[in-house]
Amino acid sequence: MRTYRFLALAAVSTAIVASPAYAEKGDVLVRVRAIVVAPNERSGPVTPAFPGSKVGVSDSVMPEIDFTYMATKHIGAELILATTEHKAQGRGTLSGVPTLAKTWVLPPTLTLQYHFLPDAKIRPYVGAGINYTIYYS
Incomplete structure (x- = not known):
């Protein structure tokens, strides 16, 4: 099973563009940001046919939408929704094959958040959460 790192980009630009919103208990926040899905890959050789070969997987940046439900002023639950496309690429003795396969990844992520200063500027x-990645197409 592959491990994926999820980095939410554009959080700073979201904060700059969006007007200040103070969330209260029961509020639902909707945001649009960008997400990077960067596979933490490891590949052994494709043996016995291609010794010295490896397979790599491309990174992908896509827009994402997320919803945060504020259970209290300090505690929220966030659902991140995005889908990204990735290519399996040949490396080593397979480097002449730029695309071995393509797939789409749907990594819905549920995060529990603690907001330290909900009324500050x-x-x-x-936050910490769980993720279940689905591969399709």
Whole structure:
């Protein structure tokens, strides 16, 4: 099973573009951002036919939409929805094959958040969550 790192980009631009919104208990926040899906890949050789070969997987940047439900002023649950396309590429002795396969990835992520300063001008928070990645097409 592959491990994926998810980095939410454009959080700073979202904060700059969006007007200040103070979330209260029961509010639902909707945001549009960008997400990077960067596979943490490891590949052994494709043996016995192609010794010295490896397979790599491309990174992908796409828009994403997320919904945060505020259970309290400090605690929220966020659902991140996005889908990204990736290419399996030949490396090593397979480097002449630029695309071995293509797939789409749907990594819905549910995160529990703690907002430290919900009424401040800058509202930092931390979160941890779970993800189940679905491959299709």
